Amino acid sequence: MRKETKGSRRQAAASPSRKPAPARRLQVTEPGELLEFLLVKLAPQGRNSIKSMLAHGQIAVDDRIEKQYNHPLRPGQTVTVSKTRSSASAPLVGLRILHEDDAVIVVHKDAGLLSIATAQETELTAYRQLTAHVRQADPKARIFVLHRLDRETSGVMMFAKSEQIQKKMQDNWKDVVTERKYVALVEGLVKKASGTISSWLKETSTLKMYSSPVANDGQHAITHYKVLRASRNYSLVELELETGRKNQIRVHMQDIGHPIASDKKYGAKTKPFSRLGLHARVLAFEHPTTGKPMRFETDIPKPFLSQFKEEAR
Structure with a gap:
């Protein structure tokens, strides 16, 4: 028989009556950002502790869970600090949120995840x-597509949080988006260190894009490239889009005789990995409501770089 100690009796007696600590409600009196506000109000709690609370859904602004540390606050708002972690958040699969506010969501998409379903594809996107x-915060909330990445392309992409923001950004896309860079692992040694590829893109009945040999026949597409690394078998190329046409980079790399690794559809003969050798590395834009410049840069995928390590041995 288990011996009952004085301490265990005390713990047993306390457990049934234990109630969750009440949430703290803090009034905002001046403009600022959420993390800085919490650092002052919750002192001496540290920055990492408060970021953890944000990540676990313990902070709400006007009763709406807010996880972004730089969320802007206005006088008159109420910030609620809960002691219990939210269990409502479902984990994102193949997706990581880089930034979220009332106007846009910027994410990193893994290779293999569809951006948005088509009529034939209804899987997870x-x-x-x-x-x-x-x-989770508003049952009526919606998001709106601004641009897409192919299923096997990884990297930074962005969605709008309202139809008005979507229209405003898409109507002025060339002015709003100030930088859009990709990196690609392409077949062969690209001898010219940099260059520009310009062509008129058309689509076949089988939905494959190609460069028309006739000027002004199709959509004009312009891609600027710069070689970052090169070896006998592969080159790592940085690409900047002046236009954003469907499969533009894939067609243009094939056009110069250096198709993207693993891209059998557009002429690749090698498959060093199961994904496409294309990654959307940089996205910079002017915020649609604040006008503030925003820039997001991600790492070059390790499988791209590992091709050069192997050849160096």
Whole structure:
């Protein structure tokens, strides 16, 4: 028989009556950002502790869970600090939120995840997961597509949180988006260190894009490239889009005789990995409501770099 100690009796007696600590409600009296506000109000709690609380859904602004540390606050708002972690957040699969505010969501999409479903594809997508994410706070919330990445392309992409923001950004895309860079692992040694590829893109009945030999026949596409690393078998190329046409980079790399690794559809003969050798590395834009310049840069995928390590041995 288990011996009952004085301490265990005390613990047993306390457990049934234990109630969760009440949430703290803090009034905002001047403009600022959420993390800085919490650092002052919750002192001496540290920055990492408060970021953890944000990540676990313990902070709400006007009763809406807010996880972004730089969320802007206005006088008159109420910030609620809960002692219990939210269990409502479903984990995102193949997707990581880089930034979220009232106007846009910027994410990193893994290779293999669809951006948005087509009529034939109804599986898990970035769009579907982010819709579920915003509806945790507001069941009527929606997100709107601004641009897409191919299923096997990884990297930075962005969605709007209202139809008005979507229209405003898409109507002025060339002015709003100030930088859009990709990196690609392409087949062969690209001898010219940098260059520009310009062509007129058309689509076949089988939905494959190609460069028309006739000027002004199709959509004009311009890609600037710069070689970052090169070896006998592969080159790592940085690409900047002046236009954003469907499969533009894939067609243009094939056009110069250096198709993207693993891209059999557009002429690749090698498959060093199961994904496409294309990554959307940089996205910079002017914020649609604040006008503030925003820039997001991600790492070059390790499988791209590992091709050069192997050849160096």
